Amino acid sequence: MPSALFTPIKLRELELANRIVISPLCQFSAVDGNAQPWHRMNAMHHLASGTGLLILEATAVEDIGRITAGCLGLYSDENEAALTQLVADARTMSNTPIGIQLSHAGRKASSRPTWELWKGPNLTEEEGAWTPVGPTGEAYTEGWPEPKELDAQGLTRIVDLYVDAARRAQRCGFDMLEIHVAHGYLLHQFLSPMSNHRTDRYGGSRENNMRFPLEVIAAVREAWPAEKPIGVRSTGRDFNEGGLELDDAVVFARELKKLDIDYVVPSAGNVAPGMKLPKIEPGYMVHFAERIKREVDIRTMAVGLIVKPEQANQIIESGQADMVAIGRAFIDDPRWAWHAAVALGEENPPIPPPWQRVNPKVWPAYKMARNEKSDLEAGMGHMRRE
Numbered sequence: 001m002p003s004a005l006f007t008p009i010k011l012r013e014l015e016l017a018n019r020i021v022i023s024p025l026c027q028f029s030a031v032d033g034n035a036q037p038w039h040r041m042n043a044m045h046h047l048a049s050g051t052g053l054l055i056l057e058a059t060a061v062e063d064i065g066r067i068t069a070g071c072l073g074l075y076s077d078e079n080e081a082a083l084t085q086l087v088a089d090a091r092t093m094s095n096t097p098i099g100i101q102l103s104h105a106g107r108k109a110s111s112r113p114t115w116e117l118w119k120g121p122n123l124t125e126e127e128g129a130w131t132p133v134g135p136t137g138e139a140y141t142e143g144w145p146e147p148k149e150l151d152a153q154g155l156t157r158i159v160d161l162y163v164d165a166a167r168r169a170q171r172c173g174f175d176m177l178e179i180h181v182a183h184g185y186l187l188h189q190f191l192s193p194m195s196n197h198r199t200d201r202y203g204g205s206r207e208n209n210m211r212f213p214l215e216v217i218a219a220v221r222e223a224w225p226a227e228k229p230i231g232v233r234s235t236g237r238d239f240n241e242g243g244l245e246l247d248d249a250v251v252f253a254r255e256l257k258k259l260d261i262d263y264v265v266p267s268a269g270n271v272a273p274g275m276k277l278p279k280i281e282p283g284y285m286v287h288f289a290e291r292i293k294r295e296v297d298i299r300t301m302a303v304g305l306i307v308k309p310e311q312a313n314q315i316i317e318s319g320q321a322d323m324v325a326i327g328r329a330f331i332d333d334p335r336w337a338w339h340a341a342v343a344l345g346e347e348n349p350p351i352p353p354p355w356q357r358v359n360p361k362v363w364p365a366y367k368m369a370r371n372e373k374s375d376l377e378a379g380m381g382h383m384r385r386e
Contacts, residue, residue, distance in 0.1 A: 003344040004317035005309065005324070009052070011229035011262045011299070014097055014175055016052035016323075017350065019316050020337050021301060023327035024057045024101040024178065024233075026071060028113035033063060033073025035082040040089060046330060047094035050337030050350030052323070054096060056083075058103035058180055061161040064130050065104035065186065068113050069123065074102070074165040080172060087173040094352075099176035101233065102165050102220070104158065106186030107134035107147040107195070133158075135189050135196045135203065135212075141273045155202070155212060158186070162216050163223045170225060176262075177224055178231045179217055181252075184270040187213040188235055191252070194243045194272040210252055218259050229262035231301065236266035236288030239275040246288060253296040264292055265301035265325055282311055290320040301325045309340035339370070 006018045029038040039056075046054045060066040060073045073079045083100070090098055105111070109132040110123050122144055123129035133154065134147035150158065162179075169177060181187040189195040190212045196203045202212050221230055234252060238244040253264050266288035269275050278284060285304030293300040302321035306312050312324045330336050341349035342360055351359055360366035 003313050003346060005313040005344060006341060006346050007316075009322060011176065013227040014229055016097060018050075018052040018337070019323045020051045020312070020340070021053045021055060021323050021325045022046050022049070022051050022330050023303065023325040024055045024180075025327050025331070026057045026067065026113075028068050028070035028115075030070050030072045033060065033066065033071070033076065033079045035072060035079075035086050039072070040086055043086060043090055043098070044093065045334045047090055047096045047098075048352050048355070049330065049335055050341065051096060051330075052337075053099060053176070055099040055101055055176075055178055055325075058101050058185070059165070061102055061104050061158075061165040064109055064132060065106070065161075066109060067103075067105040067185075068111050069128060070113055071105075074100070074168050074172075075161065080168045083169075083174075084172045091173070097175040098173075099178055099231075100169050100172075100174045101178040101180050102162060102169070103180035104161070104186040105132065106189045107132050107138070107140050107144070108184050108189075109133075110145060134186070135198055138195070138197065140184070155215075159216050159219050163219050166220045166223045170228075176229045176231070177220065178233055178265070179220060180233050181213050181217075182233045182235045182267045182270075184272070187216060188271055191235065192238055192244050192271045194238055194240050206248060206251065210255060213252075214255055214259065217256065217261065221259055221261065231263040231265060232256055232261055234264050234266045235268060235271070236285060236292075237268045238271050239269045239277055240272050241274075241276070243271065246291060249288060250292055250295050253292045253298055257296055257298045261298070263299040263301055263322065264296075265289070265303060266292060267303050281305065282307060283315070286315055286320055293319070293321060299323070303327075309343040312340065313344055342366070 009016050029036055060071055062075045110129045132147040133150050137146055137149045139146045191209050196209050235244050236246055236249045249266055282305045286302045289300035289302040299322040301323040302315050303325045306324050306326050307329050315321050315324055338349040338351045
């Protein structure tokens with residue numbers, strides 16, 4: 001009997017072999033938005049892991065929508081060609097589905113990669129900084145660049161950019177899309193009262209704040225093939241006083257269901273300074289997915305310090321979510337999924353055929369490699385005693 005974590009799930013015509021999804025994780029290693037050898041290496045590692053789905057990092061729909069100068073883009077023919085090659089290379093070694101997350105950083109663009117934050121959060125003019133855009137002209141916080149407020153023409157342009165990127169993603173060969181409406185980026189900036197202080201039909205109330213993100217998502221759903229799924233990385237809470245709460249996330253998910261979105265993955269925070277975080281412990285955001293799944297009847301993907309196989313399996317088994325999105329644990333252990341399968345007693349762990357020699361059925365040292373007490377070690381101990 002397979003564990004809950006390793007039961008298949010179907011999203012439209014796309015079938016995932018298990019419920020494990022590798023979260024989009026920015027690599028900050030692109031050149032002019034173009035994927036580089038690092039991206040290929042990173043993707044190939046993940047595709048050999050046994051995961052059910054790999055979603056590539058937040059990928060900007062225009063150059064000024066990149067978080068950093070090193071972020072992936074899908075706004076030019078060169079970007080499209082680089083990602084088309086990456087997908088084609090991936091198909092030669094794995095049939096694991098590959099998705100891509102479309103994003104626009106809004107007022108949080110023109111930032112530095114994580115390993116350069118000691119220099120300050122933003123690029124300088126000498127380093128090629130650019131003017132971002134946002135719901136209003138308000139900067140993220142003191143010291144950040146003041147964005148250009150998006151007018152009616154600008155809003156239409158952004159919708160068109162998302163549609164164009166979705167069409168490029170289809171030509172690249174991606175199996176699914178995820179749209180980023182979290183972590184303080186542009187669509188989240190419209191959604192949250194912390195960052196949206198507009199006085200037109202795109203601000204001032206929960207309904208108005210939702211309007212622009214929903215317009216973008218509706219346009220992408222229309223442009224994307226009907227047989228291919230779309231998910232939304234949403235916001236469960238802002239963790240700011242006066243910001244979005246879980247009630248708002250439930251209402252937003254209901255609107256997403258009306259647009260025929262296939263799943264919601266609720267994350268949290270980072271839209272404004274002054275967050276008051278809860279205790280950071282394993283699964284601390286899983287309840288977002290649980291409530292949305294229960295009240296909206298839409299599939300959900302849980303996030304939030306999901307590290308151990310038993311923990312991930314329990315989330316699926318208990319019905320808290322339909323899938324789990326795991327990020328940093330896969331960087332720490334690129335073979336997380338097949339190690340999880342062994343830990344959960346799966347009969348056939350998803351190890352690629354060329355690497356089956358490490359299957360614990362044929363490799364006596366498997367447990368030793370995992371720092372677990374093995375029969376081999378026990379035998380060696382016995383021999384030492386003799």
